[in-house]
Amino acid sequence: MFETLSDRLTSVFSSLRGKGRLSEEDINATAREIRLALLEADVALPVVRSFIAQVKERAQGAEVSKALNPAQQVIKIVNEELVEILGGETREIRFAKTPPTVIMLAGLQGAGKTTLAGKLGRWLAAERNTPLLVAADLQRPNAVTQLQVVGERAGVPVFAPEPGNGVGDPVAVARASIEQARRNNHNVVVIDTAGRLGVDSEMMRQAADIRDAVQPDEILFVVDAMIGQDAVNTAQAFLDGVGYDAVALTKLDGDARGGAALSIRHITGRPIMFASTGEKLEDFDLFHPDRMASRILDMGDVLTLIEQAQRTFEEEEVAKMASTLASDDDFTLDDFLQQMAMVRRLGPISNLLGMMPGMGQMRDQIGNVDEKDLDRIAAIIQSMTPEERRTPKIINGSRRLRIANGSGTQVSDVNGLVTRFFEAQKMMRQMKNGGGMPGMPGMPG
Numbered sequence: 184m185f186e187t188l189s190d191r192l193t194s195v196f197s198s199l200r201g202k203g204r205l206s207e208e209d210i211n212a213t214a215r216e217i218r219l220a221l222l223e224a225d226v227a228l229p230v231v232r233s234f235i236a237q238v239k240e241r242a243q244g245a246e247v248s249k250a251l252n253p254a255q256q257v258i259k260i261v262n263e264e265l266v267e268i269l270g271g272e273t274r275e276i277r278f279a280k281t282p283p284t285v286i287m288l289a290g291l292q293g294a295g296k297t298t299l300a301g302k303l304g305r306w307l308a309a310e311r312n313t314p315l316l317v318a319a320d321l322q323r324p325n326a327v328t329q330l331q332v333v334g335e336r337a338g339v340p341v342f343a344p345e346p347g348n349g350v351g352d353p354v355a356v357a358r359a360s361i362e363q364a365r366r367n368n369h370n371v372v373v374i375d376t377a378g379r380l381g382v383d384s385e386m387m388r389q390a391a392d393i394r395d396a397v398q399p400d401e402i403l404f405v406v407d408a409m410i411g412q413d414a415v416n417t418a419q420a421f422l423d424g425v426g427y428d429a430v431a432l433t434k435l436d437g438d439a440r441g442g443a444a445l446s447i448r449h450i451t452g453r454p455i456m457f458a459s460t461g462e463k464l465e466d467f468d469l470f471h472p473d474r475m476a477s478r479i480l481d482m483g484d485v486l487t488l489i490e491q492a493q494r495t496f497e498e499e500e501v502a503k504m505a506s507t508l509a510s511d512d513d514f515t516l517d518d519f520l521q522q523m524a525m526v527r528r529l530g531p532i533s534n535l536l537g538m539m540p541g542m543g544q545m546r547d548q549i550g551n552v553d554e555k556d557l558d559r560i561a562a563i564i565q566s567m568t569p570e571e572r573r574t575p576k577i578i579n580g581s582r583r584l585r586i587a588n589g590s591g592t593q594v595s596d597v598n599g600l601v602t603r604f605f606e607a608q609k610m611m612r613q614m615k616n617g618g619g620m621p622g623m624p625g626m627p628g
């Protein structure tokens with residue numbers, strides 16, 4: 184997500200490193216570089232202009248600070264301006280006073296509406312709501328079935344027109360779904376509407392008809408972030424044709440540049456409410472401008488990582504991990520295996536890396552550790568005796584051969600793992616001795 188922009192900005196900042204004071208020329212040069220980075224990221228021109236003007240003005244007026252060096256000060260300004268351009272505050276759903284709260288999804292075909300309906304349903308249910316998904320996309324032959332499949336996976340009921348009932352009337356379906364929600368105590372209704380490959384007046388009219396019939400509390404415009412500037416044009420067309428309250432950005436996982444995310448708020452005046460970052464149902468969350476800005480600047484998104492961990496792990500597991508970290512006992516291969524298993528449950532390694540501070544530049548190296556490597560490591564450790572796991576020093580040549588045979592790997596794989604483990608052990612010892620995280624590149628300073 185946003186790798187290109189991230190890399191460009193990080194290199195802009197590293198050129199400021201070591202400067203004691205920023206001259207007018209330094210500020211101008213930095214502004215030029217940031218401008219190029221944003222243009223390359225496909226950010227809309229008016230947004231780039233306003234962003235650069237703000238950064239320049241603030242950098243020139245910045246007071247000499249004892250706490251921050253000039254590079255850090257520029258990063259701070261850029262960070263704050265990024266948060267601003269991404270919408271400032273996190274925009275939460277506004278629930279209706281009398282349920283059901285009606286959320287309508289609109290957008291082009293392929294934007295990810297149906298997938299998003301399932302993700303939103305799952306997310307709402309996890310937040311103690313009782314959502315109902317509604318299939319009001321009767322245009323695309325498969326759309327109703329697709330929503331039913333997604334709903335089933337998300338564990339959320341789906342309201343759909345009876346099969347064989349002619350062409351079907353999406354407005355009638357949407358209306359009937361609200362009745363159904365009242366009868367069955369669903370407090371939120373999520374209506375999936377039809378999209379087309381391009382913006383057309385017929386689609387707009389249908390969406391507007393549904394809107395008028397059900398008076399949604401929230402209309403969400405769903406848009407594929409990977410289409411960059413085109414997202415901005417489509418966003419404008421939907422604003423004129425249907426109107427909406429907020430935006431859900433999809434496919435952020437495939438968006439190296441970030442143009443749509445950075446432009447849409449400024450151009451439409453509507454906040455981004457949700458971010459979808461993968462094909463799986465759990466790849467979805469509220470959009471937090473501050474966390475996103477930190478991610479872009481490679482300052483990490485530790486908050487999301489922690490929340491994800493809290494959702495994924497039982498409390499005892501976290502406590503156990505914490506006590507391993509705190510105890511005086513040496514870090515063993517069993518601990519190593521346990522930590523690896525926990526980390527894997529959080530999701531794909533490459534997603535996690537993006538959330539860790541300073542890991543952006545390491546992404547290329549670590550990004551190609553694939554999940555199979557992890558399976559191999561687990562197999563090797565499981566082929567060791569308890570004694571070997573506790574005291575890895577005893578793993579000599581003949582033991583390595585036995586372990587390799589037992590795990591279906593090569594002796595070189597076992598050697599590699601043992602070496603990596605000793606490095607991890609050394610790092611754990613340093614952390615336990617209060618040395619903090621060694622070798623974790625942080626902000627340039």
Ligand code: GDP
Nearest residue numbers: 292293294295296297298433434459460461462
């Ligand atoms: P709709 O036509 O707007 O209902 O779009 P769909 O929900 O059918 O999604 C179109 C395609 O995009 C499907 O193949 C989805 O799996 C995929 N998709 C949806 N959201 C995401 C996302 O956040 N990341 C990725 N990588 N793919 C997505």
